[in-house]
Amino acid sequence: MKCNSAYIFEIIQFTFYVRIRISTNFKEKREEMHCKTYWVIYLKRNFKYLLLPVAAASLVACGGGGTSQDSPVSTCIEAGEYACKSGETEPLYSLQWVLNYAKSYFSINAEADAFGGGIDLNVEPVHRLGYKGQGVKVLVVDEGVDIGNEDLKPNIDRSMSWNFRTMTDDPTPLQIASAGAHGTNVAGIIGAAQNGKGVMGISPLVKIGGALWLGTDNMNENHVEALGGASWSQKADIINASYGGDLGSATYSIESNMDLAALRAMRGLRNGKGIVYVKSAGNSFDSDNFGYDIRCGDLYGFYDCINPSNDVSTLEPTAIVTAALNAKGQASSYSSAGSVVWVTGMGGEGGNLGKYGEISSGTISRGSRSKTLTHDGPNVYSTDVRGCDAGYSFKDAFTTFLKGKSELRPGIKDNENCDYSSMNGTSAAAPTISGVVALMLSANPDLTWRDVRDILRLSARKVDMGYEKRTRNDVTASLKLPYNSLFDLTSNSFTVKTGSKEYVFDNSTQVPVEFGWQMNAAGDYFSNWYGFGVPDAYKAVEIALDYKKDPTKSKASLQAVPTFSQLKIVSGFNYQSVMKIAEFQSKSSTVDAFQVRLTGENICLGNFGVVVESPAGTKSYLKMPLDHFATDDLHTFKNFGLSSYAFYGENSQGTWKIYSVASNPSFFPDKNDGNPQFCSAAPATGTFASNAKLWVEARVIPQ
Amino acid sequence: MLIKPLRYMLGCLALLGGTMAGAQNLSSIASMPVGQVLSPEQLSALGKMPSVDIDGQTYLVVPVQAGGSSTTLIDSSRRLGRTDNQVSIVEQPTDKVRSQLAGLLGRAASVKYYDHMNITLVRYASIQQAVQGLADLRAAMPGAAIGLPVSFSQRKIQ
Numbered sequence: 001m002k003c004n005s006a007y008i009f010e011i012i013q014f015t016f017y018v019r020i021r022i023s024t025n026f027k028e029k030r031e032e033m034h035c036k037t038y039w040v041i042y043l044k045r046n047f048k049y050l051l052l053p054v055a056a057a058s059l060v061a062c063g064g065g066g067t068s069q070d071s072p073v074s075t076c077i078e079a080g081e082y083a084c085k086s087g088e089t090e091p092l093y094s095l096q097w098v099l100n101y102a103k104s105y106f107s108i109n110a111e112a113d114a115f116g117g118g119i120d121l122n123v124e125p126v127h128r129l130g131y132k133g134q135g136v137k138v139l140v141v142d143e144g145v146d147i148g149n150e151d152l153k154p155n156i157d158r159s160m161s162w163n164f165r166t167m168t169d170d171p172t173p174l175q176i177a178s179a180g181a182h183g184t185n186v187a188g189i190i191g192a193a194q195n196g197k198g199v200m201g202i203s204p205l206v207k208i209g210g211a212l213w214l215g216t217d218n219m220n221e222n223h224v225e226a227l228g229g230a231s232w233s234q235k236a237d238i239i240n241a242s243y244g245g246d247l248g249s250a251t252y253s254i255e256s257n258m259d260l261a262a263l264r265a266m267r268g269l270r271n272g273k274g275i276v277y278v279k280s281a282g283n284s285f286d287s288d289n290f291g292y293d294i295r296c297g298d299l300y301g302f303y304d305c306i307n308p309s310n311d312v313s314t315l316e317p318t319a320i321v322t323a324a325l326n327a328k329g330q331a332s333s334y335s336s337a338g339s340v341v342w343v344t345g346m347g348g349e350g351g352n353l354g355k356y357g358e359i360s361s362g363t364i365s366r367g368s369r370s371k372t373l374t375h376d377g378p379n380v381y382s383t384d385v386r387g388c389d390a391g392y393s394f395k396d397a398f399t400t401f402l403k404g405k406s407e408l409r410p411g412i413k414d415n416e417n418c419d420y421s422s423m424n425g426t427s428a429a430a431p432t433i434s435g436v437v438a439l440m441l442s443a444n445p446d447l448t449w450r451d452v453r454d455i456l457r458l459s460a461r462k463v464d465m466g467y468e469k470r471t472r473n474d475v476t477a478s479l480k481l482p483y484n485s486l487f488d489l490t491s492n493s494f495t496v497k498t499g500s501k502e503y504v505f506d507n508s509t510q511v512p513v514e515f516g517w518q519m520n521a522a523g524d525y526f527s528n529w530y531g532f533g534v535p536d537a538y539k540a541v542e543i544a545l546d547y548k549k550d551p552t553k554s555k556a557s558l559q560a561v562p563t564f565s566q567l568k569i570v571s572g573f574n575y576q577s578v579m580k581i582a583e584f585q586s587k588s589s590t591v592d593a594f595q596v597r598l599t600g601e602n603i604c605l606g607n608f609g610v611v612v613e614s615p616a617g618t619k620s621y622l623k624m625p626l627d628h629f630a631t632d633d634l635h636t637f638k639n640f641g642l643s644s645y646a647f648y649g650e651n652s653q654g655t656w657k658i659y660s661v662a663s664n665p666s667f668f669p670d671k672n673d674g675n676p677q678f679c680s681a682a683p684a685t686g687t688f689a690s691n692a693k694l695w696v697e698a699r700v701i702p703q
Numbered sequence: 704m705l706i707k708p709l710r711y712m713l714g715c716l717a718l719l720g721g722t723m724a725g726a727q728n729l730s731s732i733a734s735m736p737v738g739q740v741l742s743p744e745q746l747s748a749l750g751k752m753p754s755v756d757i758d759g760q761t762y763l764v765v766p767v768q769a770g771g772s773s774t775t776l777i778d779s780s781r782r783l784g785r786t787d788n789q790v791s792i793v794e795q796p797t798d799k800v801r802s803q804l805a806g807l808l809g810r811a812a813s814v815k816y817y818d819h820m821n822i823t824l825v826r827y828a829s830i831q832q833a834v835q836g837l838a839d840l841r842a843a844m845p846g847a848a849i850g851l852p853v854s855f856s857q858r859k860i861q
Binding site: 261 | 737738740758760779782787789791794815817821824826851852854858860
């Protein structure tokens with residue numbers, strides 16, 4: 001049935017004409033607003049019992065429904081063939097559970113262990129209002145974008161594109177089977193066109209630029225170029241950064257890292273409103289799988305032993321760091337966790353089995369290698385580098401779809417030319433958020449980068465509540481103990497007991513390494529796995545429109561970043577327990593981020609975690625007690641930065657407490673060969689390293 | 704009669720072999736990803752290398768490979784880092800940089816100004832020149848955020 005807002009409106013009007021006497025107050029507001037959307041919101045607040053069934057029935061009849069909530073009825077702002085239609089016009093839309101969860105192919109065809117209990121981004125109601133990213137420019141800084149793909153071509157802006165390899169404005173990547181398609185997938189997730197072909201982007205009317213930057217020479221200087229330094233990149237409203245480098249212990253100071261300088265400078269671009277920078281958190285929760293010689297030993301699967309904040313650009317509030325959710329409404333098995341995560345987008349799981357990723361268990365093989373998978377599920381569908389000899393869809397790919405042989409409709413090949421594929425990772429999750437941001441900016445282009453960040457937070461939904469109490473059983477790990485099991489700092493192993501943040505106190509020797517969702521004193525829920533949660537696109541656009549009506553809600557683009565305060569030089573360091581290492585006295589302000597910076601000599605960086613407690617009593621893990629630096633035996637470091645958003649909105653006034661949560665540096669179980677490793681700066685006997693020195697700095701970045 | 708020249712020749716061959724092995728080691732090290740930690744054996748196989756001090760940290764300098772515009776460094780934890788021999792001057796208006804540092808900037812291989820971002824990037828021909836340039840620029844513009852970035856992590860798709 002054709003979706004016609006006037007039709008729905010008539011149903012509502014008729015219903016109310018029959019049953020409800022319209023109040024004087026309502027009439028006044030109707031005249032004032034001349035806005036059918038307002039009718040719905042107003043009526044819902046006043047007559048929920050009546051309106052919801054009517055609206056729901058109307059929307060289902062018009063191709064809406066699913067998990068979409070608060071679906072509005074409104075005047076359509078869009079014209080043309082696809083005006084205010086969502087992805088039902090696109091042949092592969094049913095595979096796009098990210099936009100259309102309840103009615104997706106997977107809701108009927110997937111195994112229960114692959115799909116179910118999840119959510120989508122609630123974009124359909126926004127599309128039906130006609131907001132589809134019009135007027136918004138998104139730059140995909142990546143390994144290139146195939147600008148000739150039929151679903152990207154209508155939206156490509158070559159004046160916002162660059163190829164650092166060929167030094168031309170054509171960012172099309174090399175044609176390599178199983179590779180080179182990352183940026184093309186990212187671009188399609190954000191802005192594949194609505195044209196009756198293939199898939200649909202979250203913001204199908206957005207303009208897309210592509211930069212082929214990853215893997216080229218002079219990446220530092222070229223990064224500045226790509227982040228607004230060049231005339232072509234300055235045009236961007238949003239930059240999507242589905243990349244990172246999280247293995248180092250880089251110096252957190254603006255003069256030592258060009259990325260930081262560029263991110264700070266980006267705040268002044270976009271006519272002073274600041275470019276919105278969306279960044280992937282990383283895929284290192286299962287770091288053993290990643291082939292970087294990172295070993296988390298017996299801890300594998302319990303927590304992310306590679307902190308996303310090791311990529312110092314994530315420490316900047318400018319970066320909207322995005323984690324990934326799978327189709328079961330839980331963190332994707334690989335999704336990096338840490339206190340710098342701002343929100344969660346959709347990344348799915350491996351999508352390796354069956355026709356489209358609908359199968360949860362099985363074996364994949366290529367050549368002589370094979371791997372058995374369990375608890376797998378679909379990933380995120382998008383555009384690919386064209387052709388069956390290039391990109392992620394190619395003749396030797398795993399699923400029938402990626403081989404170009406599947407048929408959603410009998411007799412019609414879905415992907416005959418291999419122009420479409422699917423991708424997982426926080427690389428996929430970040431562009432789902434960039435797409436939502438584009439919808440927000442098309443509704444209100446005056447939002448500053450800080451407004452965007454705030455609105456994402458305000459619209460976010462808490463998912464997987466109580467996750468810290470469940471055990472793990474997903475695509476890569478099966479654990480018998482829950483995530484909030486107490487970790488014994490003496491033996492470097494988990495116990496069968498569980499605990500909460502209350503276990504982190506001076507001299508404690510057993511602590512949980514995951515607190516789960518925590519409500520802070522400002523009333524915000526935050527989680528190291530999910531940040532503030534999964535944005536709801538409709539709610540985000542609704543708030544964006546509220547900001548338009550009331551610009552006083554907007555925050556200025558330029559945000560003061562105070563210098564770090566030197567708190568203490570810790571001489572001698574105690575391992576195998578919790579120790580309060582410093583206190584920070586803060587004046588009154590509203591907290592955006594709390595940051596710590598550490599410089600150490602003869603102290604095993606991989607063997608201590610950091611927990612910060614705010615004056616209001618909120619606690620946050622900024623670093624885990626036994627992370628991958630232990631395998632590197634790193635014991636000299638300078639200006640190592642950490643940050644947390646768990647205190648967002650709290651009053652900073654009072655005493656902040658900084659704790660070290662130190663494990664046993666003389667014993668680190670090595671999963672790969674079973675041989676224990678040692679930190680060479682560990683004390684020869686006992687728990688106290690007398691020659692260790694730790695310089696502790698901290699600051700509050702106010703809102 | 705022939706023993707002395709033979710010894711000499713064998714000595715030369717051994718030296719040449721060692722040099723070639725060292726060069727091969729250096730070449731393979733320079734192509735390794737940044738962030739990789741060398742084993743003590745790998746490090747000692749590289750032989751004696753020059754060093755530079757940047758902000759209180761001492762780094763070994765892997766001799767520059769032909770055609771490369773960056774330099775591979777090794778920190779005290781045997782970790783590989785890379786620098787583009789490029790000093791960054793940030794959060795400073797570029798016209799101020801131009802006027803205040805004009806004399807010093809002439810010694811650089813190239814200078815790039817990002818006027819709208821208040822960023823200036825000053826590239827030198829070698830790491831040694833970059834270290835000297837860093838010291839000179841800091842002295843000429845005290846208090847400004849001036850640094851010589853060294854990367855220890857390779858950015859990748861994620």
